[in-house]
Each structure stands twice: as structure tokens, then as C-alpha cells.
Amino acid sequence: MTDLQQKARELLDQGEIDALLAWKVDPAIDDVRPTLFKKGDDAAEIVFDERCVHNLANYLPTLTVRYNRVGVVLKGCDGRSLTTLLIEHRINKNSIVALAPACEGVKVNGARAQKCDDCPTATSPVADYEFGTRKAKDDAEFKQLERIEKMSSEERWQFFSEQFAKCRRCYACRQVCPLCYCELCIADQPEPRWIEPSRKLSANAMWHLVRAYHLAGRCSDCGECSRACPEGIPIRLLNIAVEKLVREQFGARPGTKPDELPPLVTLAKDDSDEVMEEHL
Amino acid sequence: MSAPEMAKDPKILAFLCRWCSYAGADLAGTSRFSYPSNVRIVQVPCSGRVDPVMIFKAFVEGYDGVLVAGCHPGDCHYGTGNYHARRKLAVARRLLETVGVHPDRMFFTWVSAAEGRKFAEVCTTFAESLKKFAGRPKTLAREALAK
Numbered sequence: 001m002t003d004l005q006q007k008a009r010e011l012l013d014q015g016e017i018d019a020l021l022a023w024k025v026d027p028a029i030d031d032v033r034p035t036l037f038k039k040g041d042d043a044a045e046i047v048f049d050e051r052c053v054h055n056l057a058n059y060l061p062t063l064t065v066r067y068n069r070v071g072v073v074l075k076g077c078d079g080r081s082l083t084t085l086l087i088e089h090r091i092n093k094n095s096i097v098a099l100a101p102a103c104e105g106v107k108v109n110g111a112r113a114q115k116c117d118d119c120p121t122a123t124s125p126v127a128d129y130e131f132g133t134r135k136a137k138d139d140a141e142f143k144q145l146e147r148i149e150k151m152s153s154e155e156r157w158q159f160f161s162e163q164f165a166k167c168r169r170c171y172a173c174r175q176v177c178p179l180c181y182c183e184l185c186i187a188d189q190p191e192p193r194w195i196e197p198s199r200k201l202s203a204n205a206m207w208h209l210v211r212a213y214h215l216a217g218r219c220s221d222c223g224e225c226s227r228a229c230p231e232g233i234p235i236r237l238l239n240i241a242v243e244k245l246v247r248e249q250f251g252a253r254p255g256t257k258p259d260e261l262p263p264l265v266t267l268a269k270d271d272s273d274e275v276m277e278e279h280l
Numbered sequence: 281m282s283a284p285e286m287a288k289d290p291k292i293l294a295f296l297c298r299w300c301s302y303a304g305a306d307l308a309g310t311s312r313f314s315y316p317s318n319v320r321i322v323q324v325p326c327s328g329r330v331d332p333v334m335i336f337k338a339f340v341e342g343y344d345g346v347l348v349a350g351c352h353p354g355d356c357h358y359g360t361g362n363y364h365a366r367r368k369l370a371v372a373r374r375l376l377e378t379v380g381v382h383p384d385r386m387f388f389t390w391v392s393a394a395e396g397r398k399f400a401e402v403c404t405t406f407a408e409s410l411k412k413f414a415g416r417p418k419t420l421a422r423e424a425l426a427k
Contacts (some may be wrong), residue, residue: 074361148378157380157419161283164379170333186333195332202340209336209375216371241378242371249370264371269353275370276388 002046003131004073004101009043011071012231017097021063048073050107055222057081058178064095070270071215072096073211075103077115079124080220080255081178086126088259090181093126100124102132108227113191114144115223138245140221142240160205166231167204173211173225173235179218186210186268192242212238217246217263220255283417290344290410292403295334297327299357300392301349307396315400318405319347324418326350328361329358333374336385339376339420345385349402352390362390378421384409 001009011017012219023032032051037043039193057078057252063070074082079100085091089178102123105116112259123130123150148156174180187195195210211225212235223241225235246252249272296302302323309314324330327350338346348369357360370386377383387406391399 010282029411131320151380152381153377153380153419154417155285155380156378156418161419194337200423202420205379205420206336206340209379210333212375213332213371216375238375238378245371245374250367264364267360267367269363271363271366271370273353273366275373276366276390 002048004044004048004099007069007129007131008037008046008073010073011097011168012037012043013040017069017071018067018090018264019063020046020073020099021059022073023048023052023054024072025029028045036063041138046073048101050112053106053108053113053223053227055176055178056177057085057222058224060085060178061090061181062098063168064091067095069095069097071099073099073101074124074126075101075106076119076121076124076134076177077220077222079126080121081222082124082126083255083258084179084262086218086258094258096126096232097127099123100127102130102135108223113223113227115221116249118142118144118221120253121256125258140240142244144237145244146238147280148241161201163209163233164204165201166233167199167207169204170230171198171209172228172230175207176224176228177215178222179215179220179222180211185207186214194215208233208235208238211235212242215239215240217250217252219243241253281420282323283423284342284421285324286344286410286413286416286418288411288414289427290318290407291342291345292342292345293338294319294321294347294349294403295324295327295330295393296321297329297350298323298325299355300351300355300390301327301399303393304349304395304399308398308399309392311396313397313400315403318407318410320402326356326358326361327365328358328363328368330365330368332368332375335372336376336420339385340422342418342421342425344413344418345387345406347387347389347402347406349389349391349399350412352392355392373385376420382419383414384417403414 026033096121
């Protein structure tokens, strides 16, 4: 039994938590599946390896309503999502017990996920119990952005319009995102209709821009939007383009500091004035 | 499905704050400073009211350029609206830039109620600078209807 399984068993047996959200192997799909464990005896089935891609923070707002105290196994990126959920009062910290094993990175479609190369905190910043050694890393370089940054405006539009044209507007990117939780999404509101529901290129582009804007300074770069997209649109590129900006200009590193408001709901009088005056 | 082309005579949508920049535009008018007629003005209560979704929509609806002007830092009628605006606009610009809307198609600036001349200059500079795009694809704009 690993330390993680041992701790999970202990917490469940002692009644410290009512349920534990983790992964277990489902032979039917020959892969791991997010699973709710309720008995200490089942803890031996808990898996934590490179197959555990899902962001479990997404389930917590619902689970903490159903159970008094929920244990959860978090990767670094999931932990950053949870931090932002806590800051935004979506979840009460008292109803969560965070188990944070050191994450070695995950695989998507057999290859190491791109987000893992950019991950700033491999161990969750919210951690009641840590397993393995906490790895600190310098800031992400957002390597995938370099390709875009080299392009001219026309080339960028060429690239993104091809990608956006594929969008079927299934909103899987919205559903899978732990931080996209509005009860009435701007894409669904009938009036004013900012985003047309049809699958036109301009409407699709509008959706992706607005989605990325609403995550500005909050996105933990868990990469779930890109993974969930049935058309393989690299949705994450828009998020990291914004994350790079908020880090450079507002010094924000979303999800890493539990007491810091996201940069777009707060302000600083000494921000750079470049965006306003660069033409003059 | 072809993207429309940028016009020789560009259309500009301007979001002006009710307290400073709109009054500045008013002053430009009463002082009889001439500025290009390409600018269509939308009055907003504060530059902080300008949600980036409005800017995205303006480009989708076919505007060649978007101008946003508000009170100078420290002069906001509501205290801090323009500081919020500055952060939002920085993010909006980065997003649009990333998907291929040229950053020169956006012009964000501060115009006070006393700066009628500055407002006229801003409009002239912006309209002139947009002319260099004539004939290039109007990225993000709604698809041209089949003729």
C-alpha cells in the first residue's frame, strides 16, 4: 500500500471524511476513471500515475454540498484550480481535505501533456497532506506560444480561423472547466445576445475569445479544455497567451497564492500605462 | 465564406466615458475642431464599463477599428473605474492580437473633458493609421454574405 492509499484509508476509517474523490482503474475502458470512495477498505484501489488527467476540482462544488467533508487527491494544476475556487468562495475550505501527491506529469493520447512542461507547481498549493517531495520550478515558459508569436496577424488569423471553424459549439470546454461556473453562461443568455448560437466562424471566434477572457488571471492551465475538445482545437493557447500577459504586467500567478484576488477583479494604480498610450 | 476586406475609408467605433471623454468630444465639437467623420460614438458610464465582449463584437460586426477613451488615471468620476479598464483592455488587446486582429486596429487612450483638441487629434491619427490596412483581410469580421 502506498502512503497515499494508507492515508486515504485512515481518513475514511476514522470518519475524518465522508467520501474521497480519487482515481481507480476501470477495466471496462482499460483506463482510470474519477471515482468516489466511501469505504476505507477500497482505498487500495486508488491509483495515482500519468493516466490521472482529469481535473477533480471540477467535482468539488457539487460534492461539498452533498457531503460534509470530502477528501480529494489533487495534482498541481487541480490544486491551483481549487485555490481559485476557494478565493471565489465556491467552496468552504473546512469541507475539503486535500491529499497532494507530487505529480510527475500526465499523458494525453499517449504523449506527455504540453501543460506539464509549463507547470509551475507540480504539488498542489492546497495540501493538508503531502506525499513525495514538493518540487518548486521556475516560471513556465509557455513554449507552445512561441509558434504563434512568430506569426504575422494574417497568419495568426489563418491558423485560428481554421481552428475556430471546426468548433461544434458543444461547450465541452466550458463544462470541463472548474472555473467556468456561471449559472447563466453569456453564451446561453438570450438578451443581449453577445454570442450567436449558430456555428458561423465569427460566432465561434466570439465564443472562444469571451471564454478566454472570462478565465483571464484565473486559469490554472490544467489543459482540460484542450483535452475535452472533440475537434482537437488547441483552446489552451488562448488561455496561456493571457496568462503570460497577466504574469508580466500584473505579476499574477493564478492559483498559487491563497490570499490574492484574481488580477481582473482588483486593480493597481501603478500598472503600466503602455496599453493606453502606446500610440501617442 | 470569405473574410471581408478592410476599407479605404475605415469605420471606427468609439467608446467614450460619460464624464471625461464624451465631454471632450463635445468640446471638440463646440470648439469647431474638425476630425474625420469615420468615428461612431457610444457613450458609456465609465471606461470601466467597457467589457471586452463589446470590443470583440465591434470587430465581428465589421468595424475597422475600436477606440476606447476614459478619464486620466486619478480623475475617474467613480474613483477607480479607469484602473479596472486599463487591465481589461490590456487583456482584450492581447487576446485579439493572438487570434490575428492587428493591435493597431485598437486605440485606447485617456481624454479629459478639457482635451477637445486631443480628442480630435486622436480621431485623426487613428483614422489615418487605419488606412494602411486598406485591402487587407478584415480579420474576425462576420463572413461576407454571398452576392
